[in-house]
Amino acid sequence: MDRLKDKVALVTGASSGIGKSIATRFAQEGAHVAVNYRPGSAKDHDAALAEVASFNATATAVEADVSKREDVERMIAQVVEKFGRLDICVNNAGIEIKRPFLEVSDDEWNKVVAVNLYGCFVVSQAAARAMVKRGGGGKLIFISSVHEDIPFPEYTAYCASKGGVRMMMRNLAMELAPYRVNCNNIAPGAIATPINQSVLEDPQAKQNAISEIPWGRFGTPEEVASVAVFLASDESEYVTGSTYYVDGGLTQQVTAY
Numbered sequence: 086m087d088r089l090k091d092k093v094a095l096v097t098g099a100s101s102g103i104g105k106s107i108a109t110r111f112a113q114e115g116a117h118v119a120v121n122y123r124p125g126s127a128k129d130h131d132a133a134l135a136e137v138a139s140f141n142a143t144a145t146a147v148e149a150d151v152s153k154r155e156d157v158e159r160m161i162a163q164v165v166e167k168f169g170r171l172d173i174c175v176n177n178a179g180i181e182i183k184r185p186f187l188e189v190s191d192d193e194w195n196k197v198v199a200v201n202l203y204g205c206f207v208v209s210q211a212a213a214r215a216m217v218k219r220g221g222g223g224k225l226i227f228i229s230s231v232h233e234d235i236p237f238p239e240y241t242a243y244c245a246s247k248g249g250v251r252m253m254m255r256n257l258a259m260e261l262a263p264y265r266v267n268c269n270n271i272a273p274g275a276i277a278t279p280i281n282q283s284v285l286e287d288p289q290a291k292q293n294a295i296s297e298i299p300w301g302r303f304g305t306p307e308e309v310a311s312v313a314v315f316l317a318s319d320e321s322e323y324v325t326g327s328t329y330y331v332d333g334g335l336t337q338q339v340t341a342y
């Protein structure tokens with residue numbers, strides 16, 4: 086239970102869903118955890134504070150919009166000031182908007198790309214700068230999606246952003262290797278979290294989703310968090326530039342017809 090003993094970790098978008106599970110697991114593994122949540126939502130604010138209070142570890146909640154550079158730089162500075170350094174940064178914050186391609190507006194496109202792609206850029210740049218400045222390496226983990234690789238009709242902005250994250254991570258793996266900063270993606274499939282709430286609440290849509298999954302069920306956020314622990318730990322020392330699928334086989338497209 087102490088695979089991350091005394092490491093300092095930041096998890097973005099950690100007040101719910103996959104981010105919350107990762108932050109919780111990291112705390113259980115002995116890390117000091119900064120739980121990021123977005124501004125403007127009392128629900129997320131309260132959830133982040135309750136989460137931090139529930140950890141049996143040093144932890145802090147940090148408000149920041151990952152799509153705003155000034156917020157992000159303040160957040161990284163706050164974490165470094167509180168814990169003295171940053172070892173692990175999980176780029177988890179993400180949003181999706183379902184809209185047929187012919188109807189997508191500029192606003193919708195820009196919003197999704199700003200959080201999912203620019204957010205990953207600016208957060209990992211600020212985090213990597215702190216890691217490189219201190220020396221001693223670090224871990225950048227990106228929660229992308231199976232849609233970093235496979236298409237998802239009516240989610241073009243989302244897929245484009247996640248495909249971008251895939252390539253960004255691979256570039257960073259090369260550029261940051263000399264500094265011993267490991268860069269990897271976790272690509273979740275259909276996980277039972279708030280992002281999928283409408284599907285989970287619609288029996289037909291849920292059944293359609295499950296029929297695409299060889300494992301025959303949605304995944305749990307904890308199943309994503311286990312892989313994040315490995316990628317955040319010293320055991321992944323020689324792992325960089327990879328995507329780990331946590332999707333019950335979804336990407337294998339084995340549906341018979």
Ligand code: BGC
Nearest residue numbers: 181230231232274275280281
């Ligand atoms: C999306 C979900 C979707 C899943 C599998 C995820 O990245 O956020 O909406 O169910 O991929 O298609």
